[in-house]
Amino acid sequence: MAKRIPKLHLTQINRFWAQVDRSGGPDACWLWTGFVRPNGYGNFGVNYKEYKAHRVSYFLEHGRIDNDTLILHHCDVRSCVNPAHLFQGTPKDNSQDAVRKGRNTRLFGEQNGKAKLTRVAVLKIRRLYKAGGVFQRTLAKQFGVSEATISYVISGGRWKKLPP
Ligand SMILES: [Zn+2]
The missing domain is CATH 3.90.75.20 (Homing Intron 3 (I-Ppo) Encoded Endonuclease; Chain A)
Known part of the structure; x- marks a missing residue:
């Protein structure tokens, strides 16, 4: 609190x-x-x-x-x-509020520890990270996923078909 x-x-x-x-x-x-x-x-x-x-x-x-x-x-x-x-x-x-603004985040499958991100969120994460000055840890917090997920998003991974 x-x-x-x-x-x-x-x-x-x-x-x-x-x-x-x-x-x-x-x-x-x-x-x-x-x-x-x-x-x-x-x-x-x-x-x-x-x-x-x-x-x-x-x-x-x-x-x-x-x-x-x-x-x-x-x-x-x-x-x-x-x-x-x-x-x-x-x-x-x-x-x-976060979902409405596209800041989020989790769709389904959260239970198995693999929180999924929307396409909009993935693009936003990449853009923020590319702009510099932001830690993966901070992004993880902001988007409600693990640092590993952020790292995965940034390096390409599952979403590599999306434009950079
Ligand atoms: Zn304001």
């Missing part, structure tokens, strides 16, 4: 917004300019604890986050903290 965000003092709130690029206007993604974790989420430290920046943003906007809920992105940009792009959801909502 995600950490509960404490009530923030004004100086902490100001420090939060000082790390956000809002230059694109109210409808744009507001990108976190502070530390971004390897998984793509912005990181905000309060009293020696680390919180996901987009969760803090949602918390500041709404004053609360229900227990056991995730804060999800409409825009699919993990480092975005624009409250207008965020919504509260369950882990189930998250996987449905």
Whole structure:
């Protein structure tokens, strides 16, 4: 379960917004300019604890986050903290959201440890990996499969008939 965000003092709130690029206007993604974790989420430290920046943003906007809920992105940009792009959801909502956006992932046969990826996901993984700067481990996490599957996808394997 995600950490509960404490009530923030004004100086902490100001420090939060000082790390956000809002230059694109109210409808744009507001990108976190502070530390971004390897998984793509912005990181905000309060009293020696680390919180996901987009969760803090949602918390500041709404004053609360229900227990056991995730804060999800409409825009699919993990480092975005624009409250207008965020919504509260369950882990189930998250996987449905992922499927709808083509980020996912598992079709059938998961039980035998061979999670399958959609064609769209395979192409996306290859594109992301080719662009550089991303670990196979990170991709595995993002797409909900094993590192071995990611490695297999990148090297060709079962999906080699797809365009590179
Ligand atoms: Zn956004």
